[in-house]
Amino acid sequence: xxxxxxxxxxxxxxxxxxxxxxxxxxxxxxxxxxxxxxxxxxxxxxxxxxxxxxxxxxxxxxxxxxxxxxxxxxxxxxxxxxxxxxxxxxxxxxxxxxxxxxxxxxxxxxxxxx
Amino acid sequence: xxxxxxxxxxxxxxxxxxxxxxxxxxxxxxxxxxxxxxxxxxxxxxxxxxxxxxxxxxxxxxxxxxxxxxxxxxxxxxxxxxxxxxxxxxxxxxxxxxxxxxxxxxxxxxxxxxx
Numbered sequence: 001x002x003x004x005x006x007x008x009x010x011x012x013x014x015x016x017x018x019x020x021x022x023x024x025x026x027x028x029x030x031x032x033x034x035x036x037x038x039x040x041x042x043x044x045x046x047x048x049x050x051x052x053x054x055x056x057x058x059x060x061x062x063x064x065x066x067x068x069x070x071x072x073x074x075x076x077x078x079x080x081x082x083x084x085x086x087x088x089x090x091x092x093x094x095x096x097x098x099x100x101x102x103x104x105x106x107x108x109x110x111x112x113x114x
Numbered sequence: 115x116x117x118x119x120x121x122x123x124x125x126x127x128x129x130x131x132x133x134x135x136x137x138x139x140x141x142x143x144x145x146x147x148x149x150x151x152x153x154x155x156x157x158x159x160x161x162x163x164x165x166x167x168x169x170x171x172x173x174x175x176x177x178x179x180x181x182x183x184x185x186x187x188x189x190x191x192x193x194x195x196x197x198x199x200x201x202x203x204x205x206x207x208x209x210x211x212x213x214x215x216x217x218x219x220x221x222x223x224x225x226x227x228x229x
Contacts, residue, residue, distance in 0.1 A: 001173070006156075009154070032215070034217070034218075036218075042222075043204065043220040043221060043222055043223055044157070044204070044218075044220050045220070046217045046218065049217070089156060089157065093215060098170075099215065100145055100162065100164055100210065100215050101147075101159060101162060101172065101215070102159075102215060102218065103159075103173075104149075104156040104157040104158075105156055106154060106155060106156040107154070107156050
């Protein structure tokens with residue numbers, strides 16, 4: 001099946017700085033790449049997603065970029081704030097393995113240092 | 115709208131016991147999923163369903179069973195509980211958008227401990 005690797009597993013940044021989390025995927029046919037945020041003790045929630053026909057998508061301080069040739073995609077958070085502290089998961093789906101299923105990365109624990 | 119509701123939130127089981135985690139959604143979503151979340155391991159798909167009467171295995175189905183008799187409900191059954199099933203379980207639902215699953219809406223999670 002699809003394999004998604006996520007790095008780094010932990011990341012600490014000063015408040016106001018930028019944070020970047022990277023994911024690679026194995027299946028070149030993958031076409032949907034969402035990012036989920038999970039605050040401590042809470043459920044995961046979608047923060048941004050991108051489809052394979054788009055190279056970049058922005059939503060205020062959050063952006064996702066996709067490099068289909070290299071099979072990787074990244075989450076960029078600018079002007080980080082304390083409420084950005086959470087675990088972030090990338091995911092991917094592929095028509096080869098059922099577009100109705102997502103394969104998740106192992107998560108990145110982001111800590112914003114005041 | 116309540117969204118996705120899971121019960122119970124917490125449960126302690128003895129080895130060999132059985133139980134059912136309940137999940138219901140009121141968003142008329144056609145897709146429903148069960149994930150387990152182990153520390154540092156992300157979310158692993160146990161079972162999923164693309165509609166009433168249709169279920170399929172995910173990455174880690176062993177030791178579990180599901181059914182989908184209605185659009186709203188997707189219970190997860192644990193038979194002969196084992197310590198390896200200690201985890202946080204999340205039910206989720208989504209609406210098929212033609213190009214894939216779209217946004218997953220998760221329940222609050224059920225923390226299960228098997229002793």
